[in-house]
Amino acid sequence: MQELRSRAQADEAYTWRLEDLYESDALWEADFSRAEAEAAGLAALEGKLKGGAQGLLEILRALEGSSLLLEKLYAYARMRRDEDNANPLHQAQTDRATGLLVRHETASSFFGPALIKLGGERVRGYIAQEMALLPYARFLEKQLRMEMHTLSPEIENLLAASGEMADAPDTIYSMLTEADFVFPEITGEDGQKAPMSHGRYRLFLESRNREVRKAAYEAMHGQYKAFSNSIAAAFSASVKKDRFYAQARKFPTTLEATLFPNSIPATVYDSLIEAVRRHLPAFHRYVALRKRTLKLDELHFYDLYVQIVPPIELGLPYDEAARLVRQGLKPLGETYLADLEQAFQNRWIDVYENKGKTTGAYSWGTHSAHPYVLLNYNQTLDSVFTLAHELGHSMHSFYSNKAQPPMQADYPLFLAEIASTTNEALLLDHMKKQAEERGDRAALLALVNHELEQIKGTVFRQTMFAEFETKAHALAQEGQALTKELLCEIYKTLNEEYFGEAISLDEFIPYEWMRIPHFYRAFYVYQYATGYSAAVAFSRSILAHEDGAAEKYLGFLSAGGSKDPLDVLSDAGLDMRSPAAVESCMQAFEQALDRLEALLKEG
Numbered sequence: 001m002q003e004l005r006s007r008a009q010a011d012e013a014y015t016w017r018l019e020d021l022y023e024s025d026a027l028w029e030a031d032f033s034r035a036e037a038e039a040a041g042l043a044a045l046e047g048k049l050k051g052g053a054q055g056l057l058e059i060l061r062a063l064e065g066s067s068l069l070l071e072k073l074y075a076y077a078r079m080r081r082d083e084d085n086a087n088p089l090h091q092a093q094t095d096r097a098t099g100l101l102v103r104h105e106t107a108s109s110f111f112g113p114a115l116i117k118l119g120g121e122r123v124r125g126y127i128a129q130e131m132a133l134l135p136y137a138r139f140l141e142k143q144l145r146m147e148m149h150t151l152s153p154e155i156e157n158l159l160a161a162s163g164e165m166a167d168a169p170d171t172i173y174s175m176l177t178e179a180d181f182v183f184p185e186i187t188g189e190d191g192q193k194a195p196m197s198h199g200r201y202r203l204f205l206e207s208r209n210r211e212v213r214k215a216a217y218e219a220m221h222g223q224y225k226a227f228s229n230s231i232a233a234a235f236s237a238s239v240k241k242d243r244f245y246a247q248a249r250k251f252p253t254t255l256e257a258t259l260f261p262n263s264i265p266a267t268v269y270d271s272l273i274e275a276v277r278r279h280l281p282a283f284h285r286y287v288a289l290r291k292r293t294l295k296l297d298e299l300h301f302y303d304l305y306v307q308i309v310p311p312i313e314l315g316l317p318y319d320e321a322a323r324l325v326r327q328g329l330k331p332l333g334e335t336y337l338a339d340l341e342q343a344f345q346n347r348w349i350d351v352y353e354n355k356g357k358t359t360g361a362y363s364w365g366t367h368s369a370h371p372y373v374l375l376n377y378n379q380t381l382d383s384v385f386t387l388a389h390e391l392g393h394s395m396h397s398f399y400s401n402k403a404q405p406p407m408q409a410d411y412p413l414f415l416a417e418i419a420s421t422t423n424e425a426l427l428l429d430h431m432k433k434q435a436e437e438r439g440d441r442a443a444l445l446a447l448v449n450h451e452l453e454q455i456k457g458t459v460f461r462q463t464m465f466a467e468f469e470t471k472a473h474a475l476a477q478e479g480q481a482l483t484k485e486l487l488c489e490i491y492k493t494l495n496e497e498y499f500g501e502a503i504s505l506d507e508f509i510p511y512e513w514m515r516i517p518h519f520y521r522a523f524y525v526y527q528y529a530t531g532y533s534a535a536v537a538f539s540r541s542i543l544a545h546e547d548g549a550a551e552k553y554l555g556f557l558s559a560g561g562s563k564d565p566l567d568v569l570s571d572a573g574l575d576m577r578s579p580a581a582v583e584s585c586m587q588a589f590e591q592a593l594d595r596l597e598a599l600l601k602e603g
């Protein structure tokens with residue numbers, strides 16, 4: 001293998017231009033000193049609330065100014081560090097910026113409770129009387145929404161002080177599974193001993209050598225099984241913690257407490273599960289097809305990630321990938337394409353891997369400059385989709401920041417994955433059409449399989465996780481003890497129901513839930529499934545050239561967090577209160593499955 005280049009050797013044209021945030025580290029230092037001074041002064045602002053509308057405006061401007069400055073400092077330091085994690089200067093900058101963020105948060109924590117004490121009526125009166133408060137109206141409403149669930153100052157202080165203890169289940173779980181776990185070595189594809197880790201697990205699972213997959217699977221789950229009592233205790237404590245705060249704040253259930261800040265009704269959550277369950281027979285068909293295609297007597301969990309179609313060597317140079325993405329996104333219209341061009345021309349993207357660079361990919365939108373994208377582009381099909389995905393996030397931030405005042409531009413996770421996945425769906429459609437025109441069966445197979453795998457991982461699997469959480473939290477609510485046996489039994493049954501008869505459930509499957517760190521953030525994962533479904537619905541109406549579909553979609557991108565997420569979506573013509581979007585995603589799955597079955601028969 002060729003040795004990786006160092007950061008200094010990277011071709012500048014394919015690196016991101018962080019100078020658009022700070023021309024030099026010296027300028028960063030100057031801003032850091034300013035931000036430190038500002039953060040120190042924040043707590044003293046509380047007194048200004050006595051000064052009516054003008055006082056409130058003064059506080060909001062100060063909070064906004066200091067958080068924008070901090071965001072800029074932190075983004076620059078983190079992205080510089082991500083270029084080369086071994087760089088001590090940017091490591092130190094990142095640590096300092098993180099420390100300052102915490103201090104800033106503590107210093108500004110007076111605001112929410114103080115605003116509620118002032119009362120909704122008075123605050124709304126201020127907004128009516130002072131136009132300059134309008135850009136903050138949505139932010140203020142979100143704070144005031146907590147009015148019914150805010151307690152006396154004494155109890156609020158007590159709850160705030162309990163925060164560090166409340167983090168314990170998650171911290172203990174992470175320490176155990178990330179720091180203390182020692183995996184046995186396994187035999188790799190080349191017959192040599194290979195170290196096993198969380199990072200390598202997925203690669204091993206994709207191995208075409210079944211013994212390698214099996215060994216990795218057993219090495220991984222053997223550890224979880226060995227520590228299963230401790231992990232179940234940590235998870236149970238986490239569920240109790242969420243229940244404690246929900247009860248303290250007078251919410252009927254933990255689910256409702258979690259959905260409340262974004263005004264998502266619990267029916268959205270429940271109807272996702274119902275809709276996906278209605279289509280489980282199709283998923284069973286896919287699992288059975290996998291078993292047949294791999295020609296296995298028994299299909300095990302460790303056979304679920306290996307490709308069932310021959311891999312295609314895409315070998316697409318980056319510039320061509322960029323051209324392909326532009327073509328794929330054409331249905332979004334000329335405005336979108338022209339704005340997207342800036343990402344390519346003005347060095348928003350850090351393209352190639354180098355020594356010490358952070359792995360994976362992300363998009364980072366800041367209010368002080370254009371968004372940035374980190375890639376590790378490697379010419380594969382996946383990395384072309386990753387480019388389209390991250391640019392989806394970037395354009396979402398770009399439009400929201402352009403159209404919205406800073407304090408209502410940021411969008412919540414419920415909306416975030418929609419823009420990225422819509423881009424992927426449009427690119428997929430374009431590439432499928434191209435492959436059809438070329439009569440390229442291998443490419444079509446790979447693309448259709450890619451689509452099925454995406455829906456498997458993002459919609460079916462995440463919904464199964466969502467259901468696991470619902471059941472665990474419901475049992476806790478009834479006062480049942482969440483023992484290892486009970487949790488593993490729930491998970492085993494869910495696997496039977498979701499994967500159907502084609503899969504052989506082995507001794508490790510009941511423990512697999514223990515691998516999912518997201519469970520320590522209650523009721524989080526369902527948003528991957530709803531986000532994916534919304535993206536399928538959007539892309540379908542854009543591709544069908546439905547009246548104004550692309551314009552409405554751009555409206556969604558520009559709305560940021562200006563309204564509750566369901567209202568942002570319904571303004572763009574998508575009703576996520578009904579199960580229609582999830583249904584449309586399930587249809588897409590069934591169509592892709594029919595297609596894959598037909599293509600495999602042709603071969």
Ligand SMILES: [Zn+2]
Nearest residue numbers: 389393417420
């Ligand atoms: Zn994403």
